[in-house]
Amino acid sequence: MSSILSNRVQKVKPSATMAVTAKANELKAQGIKVVPMGSGEPDFDTPSNIQKAAVDAIRGGQTRYTAVDGTAQLKSAICDKFMRDNELEYSANEVMASCGGKQVFYNLCQAILDEGDEVIIPAPYWVSYPDMAILADATPVIIETDLDQDFKITPKQLESSITEKSKLLVLNSPSNPTGAVYTREEIEELGKVLERHPQVYIISDDIYEHILLGDDDFVNIAMACPKLKDRTIILNGVSKAYAMTGWRIGYAAGPEDIIKAMKKIQGQSTSNPTSIAQAAAVEALNGDQAFIETMVEAFEQRHDFLLESLNAIEGIECPRSSGAFYSFPRVQGLIDRLGLIDDVDFATYCLEKLNIALVPGSAFGAPGYVRFSFATSMDNIKEAVERLANA
Numbered sequence: 001m002s003s004i005l006s007n008r009v010q011k012v013k014p015s016a017t018m019a020v021t022a023k024a025n026e027l028k029a030q031g032i033k034v035v036p037m038g039s040g041e042p043d044f045d046t047p048s049n050i051q052k053a054a055v056d057a058i059r060g061g062q063t064r065y066t067a068v069d070g071t072a073q074l075k076s077a078i079c080d081k082f083m084r085d086n087e088l089e090y091s092a093n094e095v096m097a098s099c100g101g102k103q104v105f106y107n108l109c110q111a112i113l114d115e116g117d118e119v120i121i122p123a124p125y126w127v128s129y130p131d132m133a134i135l136a137d138a139t140p141v142i143i144e145t146d147l148d149q150d151f152k153i154t155p156k157q158l159e160s161s162i163t164e165k166s167k168l169l170v171l172n173s174p175s176n177p178t179g180a181v182y183t184r185e186e187i188e189e190l191g192k193v194l195e196r197h198p199q200v201y202i203i204s205d206d207i208y209e210h211i212l213l214g215d216d217d218f219v220n221i222a223m224a225c226p227k228l229k230d231r232t233i234i235l236n237g238v239s240k241a242y243a244m245t246g247w248r249i250g251y252a253a254g255p256e257d258i259i260k261a262m263k264k265i266q267g268q269s270t271s272n273p274t275s276i277a278q279a280a281a282v283e284a285l286n287g288d289q290a291f292i293e294t295m296v297e298a299f300e301q302r303h304d305f306l307l308e309s310l311n312a313i314e315g316i317e318c319p320r321s322s323g324a325f326y327s328f329p330r331v332q333g334l335i336d337r338l339g340l341i342d343d344v345d346f347a348t349y350c351l352e353k354l355n356i357a358l359v360p361g362s363a364f365g366a367p368g369y370v371r372f373s374f375a376t377s378m379d380n381i382k383e384a385v386e387r388l389a390n391a
């Protein structure tokens, strides 16, 4: 019997991060206390100055359609942010706002990819990159990395993954799920490879830019390799830095023709992101930035505690995260000790038996690993570690 569903939708999987959260919520609805370390979102409230900007926008009548690519105020705040934080100059025609970083990535894939195009994605990768490439009929080409190479690709690996069909390289530093951060020198070395292959564009997913846990400074490829700026599309947003995941405001910066094409896709799908959330994002980007430091300090404490506690459990090897709010340990030893099949089985065991929500490494292209989000209270983290140690 032929299915009503398109071939396209049958080629992709549901988002694993979304699925874990939904499952954890189901258990919670049954009255079970689940420790939420699955989905990655700050557990802080959106700062009150940002909340107020949204309320003012509602009361002030900012409740109608805006320009598809965002209000003039938001686009100007985005340009100012790039100048202030990254010393990158963009004009209003080179930036746009979307419904979350996810829509930026989706728009870009739809705007530049055709069947047969290859998208180079370093693994472990965020769950949605390959599937969004597939939804644009392109082919993901995965570069494998593991804990022993700090989850970072080498110039040699990059060189050997490039073909004449390569169209896009995905870079994400700080990384979801590994917390790895590329240094300026490492990015420069990757840049030298890319300079030799002018057909390859780069998407730099900078969504965790401000969540830095070590001494590394943030740097993206447009900053480190100015020659590549006109082949780079930057993805960023207010979700992670300002605890605004539900508001759905992401933004892009890049060459004008590509931004224009992304705007065309957005104009034929969602139109503008929510007007009220845009007003809130203007305050997030232009207002007091002190909140970020307070939040990152909390993440640092939680990270250090989790790191030490996980490494004290036989069968877990947890590297230090330099950014984002994830720990990504190798748990193969523990999987074997518990007599489980694999990391998916391990995550199911953690959810159903220990009531800890985690995302299995396989969802990120890294079997044998598991992702802990420590964007949750210290009490929750202590509880999770205790349940795991007892098991």
Ligand code: GLU
Residues within 6 Å of the ligand: 015, 017, 018, 038, 039, 040, 041, 102, 126, 127, 128, 176
């Ligand atoms: N980026 C977050 C995560 O990985 C949000 C969930 C999602 O959109 O995938 O958990």
